[in-house]
Amino acid sequence: MPYPEGHKLKVRGKIIESAAQAFRTNGIRDISVPFIMKGVGLTHGGFYAHFDNKEQLVAEACRYAISDTIALLQKAADQEKKVPKINTIIDYYLSPHHRDRTEMGCILPALSSEISRSSDEVRQVFTQELERMIVFISNAAKVDTATGSALLSSMVGTLMLARSVNDSKLSDSLLSAGKQHAKGLIETHVKSEH
Template sequence: MPYPKGHKLKVRNKIVESAAKAFRTHGIHNVSVPFIMKGAGLTHGGFYSHFDNKEQLVAEACRYAISDTIALLQQAADADQEKQNSKINTVIDYYLSPYHRDNTEMGCIIPALSGEISRSSEEIRQVFTYELERMIAFISNLAEIDTVKGSSLFSSMVGSLILARTVSDTDLSNNFLSAGKKQAKELIMS
């Protein structure tokens, strides 16, 4: 009996989602194809009927993860019903929150993979570059600033999050988040 229409695409999407979650949490090089496939509820034998190689999956997982993060940040911005904060301040508060810091599996892939991407293939670096530019455009539009200032703002946010995730001292980690929020909000006002 043949699979229903759209089955292959659904399976492929499950693999991409599993990969994005695994890469966000463990990095690219620490995650095997069998691990990704198991996370999708599949055996690793079917991988090559969906992807030519792991690099192709990394590229697609980056696209998926950035789209997912932009949607999550837009949802956070739209959720501030009382408009006590501007949308960009709401996004900054969410991005530099303990929740985002501690939930890497669903967090932004940019701070999670930047170090590894710099040593990846040109194909992966091109996809990552495009997705990073898309994220900067989103942040810039939300903040109503140009992309030069948006790049600076997002760089500050990513750097703060990386440092907050890196240290073992919770107080120091929280200080990085607080300082990052303050700096990001000041940057918008300047």
């Protein structure tokens, strides 16, 4: 009996989602294709009906994860009506909740160091997705992309460091200082325009 229309696309989507979650939590090198497939209740052999290789899956997982992060940040910003949207985005991005939920968090601090040693295919997709994230942040902050790049870099670096330490007070203070710095960057930019 044939599968219903759209079944293969739905399965592919579940594999990408499972991979994005696994990569965010454990990195690329430590996650195997069988582990990802097991996460969606499929066998390793079924992987090749959807992807040519793991590199293609990593690229697709990067696309998915950035879209997911942008949607999450946009949702947080849309729920807050009083403060500038970028402040809500900064508060969410540099929150203990985002820090502690790596499986659902931004892929940039989770994978940047590994991506730099990946294939050109993966690095190309990661580059495109990073550029998309910079545009999102720049638009939310109403700044040029150079300022948006600096803001995003500051946020990603802060989150990466806050996740890296085993001292919860230090981690919280890094998040707090990162928020203050990121908001200050925007305020400085706004003042310099007036």
